[in-house]
Amino acid sequence: MQSVICLFVAFIAVAVFPPGSCVQTVIGLYGETIEVPCNNGNKMPDGIIFIKWKYVRDDGTPGDLLVKQVAKDEATVSATDGYKSRVSIAANFSLMISRGSLTDQRVFTCMMVSTSNLDEYPVEVKVYKKPSTPVIKNKAKELENEKLTPLGECVVESANPAADIIWMKNNQSLVDDGKTIIIRSSVTKDKVTGLSSSSSSLQYTAGKEDVTSQFTCTAKHQMGINQVSAPETFPIHYPTEKVSLQVVSQSPIREGDDVTLKCQADGNPPPTSFNFNIKGKKVTVTDKNVYTLTGVTRDDSGVYKCSLLDNDVMESSQIVTVSFLDVSLTPTGKVLKKFGENLVVSLEKNASNEAKVTWTKDNRKLDKLPDFSQLTYSDAGLYVCNVSIEGIRHSLSFELTVEGVPKITSLAKHRSDDGKHKVLTCVAEGSPKPDVQWSVNGTNDETSYVNGKATFKLTVVSSKNLTVSCLVTNKLGYDMKDINVFSLFEEDKPKQEKNEDGTEQAKVIVGVVVGLLLAAALVGLIYWLYIKKTRQGTWKTGEKEAGTSEESKKLEENNHKADV
Template identity: 65%
Template sequence: MDLTACFLISLITATMFLQVQCTKAVIGLYGQTIEVPCNNGAPKPDDLIFTKWKYDMEDGTSGDLLVKQAHKDEAQIKALDGYKYRVSIAANFSLMIQNGSMVDQRTFTCMVVYGSNLDEHRVSVSVYKMPLPPQIKDKAKELENGKLTPLGVCVAAAANPAAEIEWSKNGTLLVSDDKNIAITTTVTVDPTTGLSTTRSSLRYTAVKGDIGAKFTCSAKHYLQTQQSPAETFVIHYPTEKLSLQVLAKAPIIEGDNVTLKCKADGNPPPTSFNFNIKGQKVTVKDSDSYTLTSITRDNTGNYKCSLVDDSKMEASEKVVVSYLDLSLSPTGKVLKTVGDNLVVKMEQNSSGEAKVSWTKDNGKLDKVPTFERVTYSDAGFYVCEVSVPGLKRSQSFQLEVEGKPVINRLTKLRSEDGRHKVLICEAEGAPQPSVQWSINGTDEESSYINGKAVHKITVVPSGNLTVTCFVTNKLGEIQGYKCHNLAPGWKFGPG
């Protein structure tokens, strides 16, 4: 009987009219209960006598499954094979097949007998099963640049119908061209379960751009499309470029350790390198680095590294060592006599333009100090500081100025109350001189700044009195002018 044609066969036997309907198709799920409808679930006729389900056997004959009399509650199971415990009939006459499997992928017939009629409704059952989640197996440990290499096998197992497998890289479909991409697909059927397993082998020509690329395979099925976990692969490719890195704090100064690191873009990277150290070749094995210890200014220059097996592939980098020398004359403690000459010399040698600054007693000076004739005010702590980026040097000298005492001026003033005289003795000398008067006074005041000493006393005026100022230090002494008659109108005169 042609399952694609709907035809009517009329047989008049025992006044019964047989009507065969066109074959319907249903899909059941593997492992679940399959419902096979009778007459598309149409209501049962009022004069129903019985309903019978049968199926087409492998040898072409028909096998009975069950019969349900209209006036009885239970159906009578007729099956003697594996269907005996798996079939039942629903209230709407549908055949219910438990634990669906591939053996249920056949044609079932529902025979309905009512009045003087017999209707047969044929239903073709297909059993679908989604494959197990696809997996990439037999994965390559690495891919070689420019060479067609087996990448892996994608497996979508236990499906019906067989799954269709597609490969993708970073979400883009891979299409076989048998040159850079070769995909071979096979399908095998399990003789026990009848389920199909699809295997797809991918051979792929990798390039450097495939580093980190994510490869996946998808199992397309009528029920659902599933994707495998993404896989990345190590790409092997030869070295095409070298770079030399100088590992050190910036700027590099004398005494530092400097590491030269040679980096190759190949994978796997080379394990040995040649380093050109100021014209001398040094081979380093099982390392990519060479360290210069306690570097000096003489180490300034160009450095190179190259492959051991290909000296033409090399990289270079310049190493600049910063340095700074400072020489100052004089330094330390410098003792001069007032009026002496002092020459200050500063010399510096540096790797770049240096910045020079001077301070005296922590105060900034605008220029280099010069001393043609040393004065008391020149005494102090002088610092010369020279710097280049990353380096700073300083030297200093302490200038001390000595001299015998000298009285510069004697002054007589009237006190604010008008009843006293204020005598002032102004002198110079170093070390600090002591000042004394030949008379006693009150309210004495004294100061000493930059070699200048000032001493004040207050006295009561009287006639015929001689006053003398004495100034002394370790280098000598001097007497000040004498003054006579401190009564109103007196003045200092020669001693």
């Protein structure tokens, strides 16, 4: 036996039963066995002889169903109509009605006879039927924007009692306002089963925002959980009010790129064909809304438009800018220059917008390009110029080599740390890197070459005074310098407090003094001779003195010697 779901409701039956009679109500399910309890389901009192179930026919007359004598196991069915094969009695004396239908909605009475009393317990039976799932029928193909349009009809079938229908949009209830929303509901009964079918029609004034709205209808019934129809969406028909042109391409657009123009309109159904204005030239496309420019150049920059086929006034435009960057650098590649020469670097650029320029030398960033008006060895290196705008970058370079005849800029000496050697340092500038030759043997301690500057060191044992030469050479020429190196033995004498440089300076001073004294003596001698000659001339009177020719000749010879 199937389980029965019952709802007990107590009320006063005024029409059928005398005042004071208590009628119990039982709710059974359509198509299932209905259990009608006797004595409100309470325990039977002692002394019961038999139980009799009877009912009220449709015409109001009483009818018997069955009798159960307590002393016997079987009940006697006395019904002669449709209940004959559908009624039985349970162990607790409840009336069991199989295959419940709406004809079972009536009052059944349990008559309980005992040795001392006779009691009757009337029970009203109601039969409920869960409705079918609601379905939206006669759906509109489309809705008119801002126009009241029949949307559809919600149908809920085979229910008892009849189901209530609620229209929903996006899970929100719609309320009939008599203007923009009109709802009409009705209920019909099946003549055979007596079950009710509910239907509800909806007229709705849609807007553009309803393109994505979901409409449903809900069946609300006394059986419990509400049932909801499958959601429905409807296209909203409205004319085009706006056209928009979209440039479909990576940004920025560069020369050689493909650019797609996409035209869209807000009408529904949307237009499928458009006119494209390609820099003054009209191009019509049908059954699509795109036009592609292949391999664009800088000349393709400009204003592009699209419009409806039947309305050129309704159009949209976009500016297409094709980015470009032309760069020229002078010089490039390998550049060879002489020390002290001038190098002119020229950078020419042509770009669609302001270009950014950066320089590096040997991979190190420069704040600006150096002044190359007089090249030095430190100017040599690899120079890279990076020129860029958004999306485009060019790199150009030149490798500068500065060559020159080597020139010694310094030749110095000092004692080694242990005091047993002399260390000579010869510094020369030149490129290619100079080679060095010393006029004495020694130990080459260190050689370096940075930015055209070469440093050579030689360690020697100075056992006697030497004049040492440093000779530097490369393929372009040579240079040489000498330095005097005094023996360590001379420097270590206790009486000699001055260094070698001080001694040499003293010698120079003494030589200058001696030279000045000799010059003064020479000047004195010349002055004396001049005075002597002058005095001899004063002895002459202009008259010819008497004397022999030999004396005169001898006197002239003496005067001549004095002049010499």
